Amino acid sequence: MTIATHIPVVGSRPPRPDGADKVTGRARYGADFSLPGMVWGAVLRSPHAHARILGIDTSAARAMPGVLAIVTAEDMAESFSADVAAGESHVDMQDLSRNVLAREKVLYHGHAVAAVAATTQRLAKEALRAIRVDYEELPAVLDIDAALHPDAPVLHPGMFTRGLPETPSKPSNLASRLVMQKGDLEQGFAESEVIMQRTYTCASAHQGYIEPHACLASAGADGQIDIWCCTQGHFAVRSYTAALLGIEPASIRVTATEIGGGFGGKTTVYLEPLAVALSRKSGRPVKMQMSREDVFRATGPGSATRITVKVGAKRDGTLIAMDALMEYEAGAFKGSPAGAGAMTIFTAYAAPHQRAVALDIVVNKPKVAAYRAPGAPQAAHATECLLNELAAELGIDPLELRFRNATRNGTPTVYGATLRDIGLQECLEAARAHPHWSAPLAAHQGRGVAVGFWFNHGAQSSASVHLVEGGKILLQEGTPDIGGSRASMALMAADTLGIPYTDIHPMVADTASVGYNDMTGGSRVTYATGYAVVEACRDLIASLRARAAAVWGVDPARVEWKDGTATDIEDSTHVLGLSALAALSGRMEGPLSGQGAVNLKSAAPSFSVNIADVEVDPDTGASKVLRFTAIQDAGRAIHPDFVEGQLQGGAVQGIGWALNEEYRFDAKGVLENPGFLDYRMPVASDLPMIDTVIVEVPWPDHPFGVRGVGETPICAPMAAVASALNAAAGTAIRDLPLSPPRVLSAILAKG
Amino acid sequence: MARLVLLPAQRTHTGGVSEVDVDATDVRSAVAELMKRFPALPAAEVEGCHVAIDGELVMDPFLESLAPQSRVIFVQRIGAG
Numbered sequence: 136m137t138i139a140t141h142i143p144v145v146g147s148r149p150p151r152p153d154g155a156d157k158v159t160g161r162a163r164y165g166a167d168f169s170l171p172g173m174v175w176g177a178v179l180r181s182p183h184a185h186a187r188i189l190g191i192d193t194s195a196a197r198a199m200p201g202v203l204a205i206v207t208a209e210d211m212a213e214s215f216s217a218d219v220a221a222g223e224s225h226v227d228m229q230d231l232s233r234n235v236l237a238r239e240k241v242l243y244h245g246h247a248v249a250a251v252a253a254t255t256q257r258l259a260k261e262a263l264r265a266i267r268v269d270y271e272e273l274p275a276v277l278d279i280d281a282a283l284h285p286d287a288p289v290l291h292p293g294m295f296t297r298g299l300p301e302t303p304s305k306p307s308n309l310a311s312r313l314v315m316q317k318g319d320l321e322q323g324f325a326e327s328e329v330i331m332q333r334t335y336t337c338a339s340a341h342q343g344y345i346e347p348h349a350c351l352a353s354a355g356a357d358g359q360i361d362i363w364c365c366t367q368g369h370f371a372v373r374s375y376t377a378a379l380l381g382i383e384p385a386s387i388r389v390t391a392t393e394i395g396g397g398f399g400g401k402t403t404v405y406l407e408p409l410a411v412a413l414s415r416k417s418g419r420p421v422k423m424q425m426s427r428e429d430v431f432r433a434t435g436p437g438s439a440t441r442i443t444v445k446v447g448a449k450r451d452g453t454l455i456a457m458d459a460l461m462e463y464e465a466g467a468f469k470g471s472p473a474g475a476g477a478m479t480i481f482t483a484y485a486a487p488h489q490r491a492v493a494l495d496i497v498v499n500k501p502k503v504a505a506y507r508a509p510g511a512p513q514a515a516h517a518t519e520c521l522l523n524e525l526a527a528e529l530g531i532d533p534l535e536l537r538f539r540n541a542t543r544n545g546t547p548t549v550y551g552a553t554l555r556d557i558g559l560q561e562c563l564e565a566a567r568a569h570p571h572w573s574a575p576l577a578a579h580q581g582r583g584v585a586v587g588f589w590f591n592h593g594a595q596s597s598a599s600v601h602l603v604e605g606g607k608i609l610l611q612e613g614t615p616d617i618g619g620s621r622a623s624m625a626l627m628a629a630d631t632l633g634i635p636y637t638d639i640h641p642m643v644a645d646t647a648s649v650g651y652n653d654m655t656g657g658s659r660v661t662y663a664t665g666y667a668v669v670e671a672c673r674d675l676i677a678s679l680r681a682r683a684a685a686v687w688g689v690d691p692a693r694v695e696w697k698d699g700t701a702t703d704i705e706d707s708t709h710v711l712g713l714s715a716l717a718a719l720s721g722r723m724e725g726p727l728s729g730q731g732a733v734n735l736k737s738a739a740p741s742f743s744v745n746i747a748d749v750e751v752d753p754d755t756g757a758s759k760v761l762r763f764t765a766i767q768d769a770g771r772a773i774h775p776d777f778v779e780g781q782l783q784g785g786a787v788q789g790i791g792w793a794l795n796e797e798y799r800f801d802a803k804g805v806l807e808n809p810g811f812l813d814y815r816m817p818v819a820s821d822l823p824m825i826d827t828v829i830v831e832v833p834w835p836d837h838p839f840g841v842r843g844v845g846e847t848p849i850c851a852p853m854a855a856v857a858s859a860l861n862a863a864a865g866t867a868i869r870d871l872p873l874s875p876p877r878v879l880s881a882i883l884a885k886g
Numbered sequence: 887m888a889r890l891v892l893l894p895a896q897r898t899h900t901g902g903v904s905e906v907d908v909d910a911t912d913v914r915s916a917v918a919e920l921m922k923r924f925p926a927l928p929a930a931e932v933e934g935c936h937v938a939i940d941g942e943l944v945m946d947p948f949l950e951s952l953a954p955q956s957r958v959i960f961v962q963r964i965g966a967g
Contacts, residue, residue: 313893505966551938
């Protein structure tokens with residue numbers, strides 16, 4: 136493919152189209168929608184981490200004045216013919232149904248059991264207290280060792296481990312075992328002169344989006360259903376809700392509201408099917424919203440992990456063999472990102488002998504959800520920290536160690552693909568040239584470096600452009616705008632049409648107004664939806680050229696589209712702009728539009744290099760990130776402000792996961808810190824300015840050279856920060872988070 | 887003959903066979919031949935996968951062409967955030 140080389144608009148930094156609404160409060164988020172006659176929904180949640188449901192008696196609640204509807208698992212479809220393919224992931228609908236409403240058992244504290252619709256929020260909550268649920272409490276399985284113990288209570292009697300040589304005869308909490316290998320591991324370690332093995336753990340961490348889940352659903356008497364919700368994928372909401380309730384998808388229209396963060400956590404459904412079920416039963420619009428505590432207890436965080444990595448190398452630092460056992464908690468239902476973790480853990484390195492074994496393990500905790508490069512940050516934490524330890528052992532500069540071993544174009548990965556058109560070397564060179572890398576450090580300060588990798592796939596997107604009277608363009612996309620995509624889409628459209636950015640009016644259309652789109656996830660929107668926008672603009676240009684040719688009575692081949700204008704290459708007096716062509720629409724074939732639809736089956740891999748400086752107070756164990764530099768290959772930065780924002784946001788989330796964030800459960804599986812006071816996320820005053828360097832190695836499969844940028848930024852920070860902190864404190868802590876008590880304990884232990 | 891390299895979860899149903907040579911010109915016919923040869927292999931273990939065809943990662947493959955010596959490695963589906 137030929138990548139555009141003369142790019143006057145792409146790469147500039149105009150204000151985002153939705154900016155004014157967001158800073159003035161006009162933008163409407165999930166909880167901002169209301170309808171006449173609307174009532175309120177509320178959810179009854181399990182007080183146990185693991186229990187059998189013996190019965191649910193809703194009669195007292197049902198008899199309360201003002202209570203209009205109650206739903207339990209009996210109101211959900213019970214069997215599903217197939218998984219639902221909703222873009223990035225195939226979802227087991229049996230599991231999703233049971234996560235939305237528990238059926239036979241509750242599997243974590245906070246698991247939804249029933250939902251009520253009532254005329255007021257207070258009444259809905261009172262009605263929940265009137266519902267009687269009889270439980271048989273079961274022992275809870277709360278960590279990896281407990282789950283894999285031969286005598287462990289089994290969460291799912293019908294779950295047999297996938298991926299073993301033979302189908303096991305007994306059910307287990309090990310959902311699957313995945314092995315990926317290249318080369319000959321035994322030979323690789325035999326050839327190695329230095330072998331190191333370490334085990335690293337990460338706590339479960341929440342995405343920490345500011346906006347709790349919220350939705351409004353309205354079921355009409357004719358069976359038509361409207362949903363307004365904050366989601367990363369309104370088409371997925373349609374698919375899931377339809378399947379869970381046995382409704383024809385075309386009968387559901389979903390509008391994605393503005394969204395206050397998602398980071399992967401809003402790629403599934405929790406409230407939406409309940410609100411629809413309650414609305415169908417009550418005949419009234421039903422609004423539901425989670426509290427912050429609900430979000431922590433009952434939505435999916437990222438996996439807690441334990442990863443053991445072994446590397447073999449020559450004394451000159453050449454990596455020969457790399458091996459990993461990767462244990463990932465999935466929460467109450469199978470489907471941790473262990474597989475993706477295994478596909479990323481060694482991808483940055485060309486060592487010829489590699490193996491990654493990934494275990495997907497269920498425990499009595501909330502079902503994990505995607506969290507920005509799912510599975511990769513924990514994997515990078517293990518490998519990158521170990522490589523820093525190896526560099527110290529060999530007396531080699533850690534950046535130099537990476538230069539010597541970095542993967543290159545044509546290197547096969549452990550999962551079978553061969554990388555091409557990557558920018559890892561360029562990122563490493565940018566790191567070495569950055570003043571941060573050579574800046575002096577003071578006492579109790581340390582520096583860490585780490586590499587990150589993510590796939591950035593494409594998948595399905597649709598877009599349309601419409602010429603409006605006056606000559607401006609209405610652009611409809613179908614991927615919710617989480618990271619400034621309206622601006623990026625407008626830039627690509629403006630560039631393709633040859634008109635000013637401000638002449639493009641982008642909007643995120645509902646599921647009934649634009650073709651199918653996979654979710655905003657996987658760092659795919661600028662890549663795939665951007666491609667669809669370019670296709671839609673090209674389609675419109677073809678129509679515009681044909682119209683101009685008809686006006687002039689010439690062959691369309693004579694008409695050129697340049698700088699927003701149709702011109703006759705054989706007659707310079709023939710010129711027609713967008714406003715003139717729009718004005719002629721009613722006298723010719725009618726409205727002018729363009730459609731674009733793509734299914735990009737490739738992935739546009741990107742790498743990052745992060746450098747972190749951390750200072751530790753040896754008396755308290757408290758730490759502070761002094762300086763952080765995020766370097767990443769963005770392909771081509773369509774709107775550099777938003778690329779830099781992605782790099783900065785990923786760095787901050789990784790810093791939080793490294794230093795403070797963790798789910799803390801008591802012995803019965805009750806989350807002890809379901810709020811931002813006790814679940815410690817970094818705030819602005821905790822952080823330095825995150826410096827960014829955008830490396831541009833264009834991805835050749837995209838008209839503008841785009842590769843996704845949203846997820847790679849969170850892959851390397853945990854390892855960079857952990858390595859910096861250990862260097863500063865003289866410790867070797869391999870468990871995250873590196874909270875002050877843990878750091879102080881390690882400092883005291885070394886004496 | 888194109889060579890298919892199976893995932894561990896697929897090998898459970900192929901009696902441990904990890905690589906299969908098939909006479910196929912595209913992924914669809916290769917998968918059909920695989921399923922025909924191993925009837926116990928559930929469709930769900932195959933249809934939800936990505937593949938790497940001669941090193942090129944392909945999401946949701948279907949009609950992608952295969953050369954006579956193509957190597958098709960099944961890849962677990964990648965979730966994303």
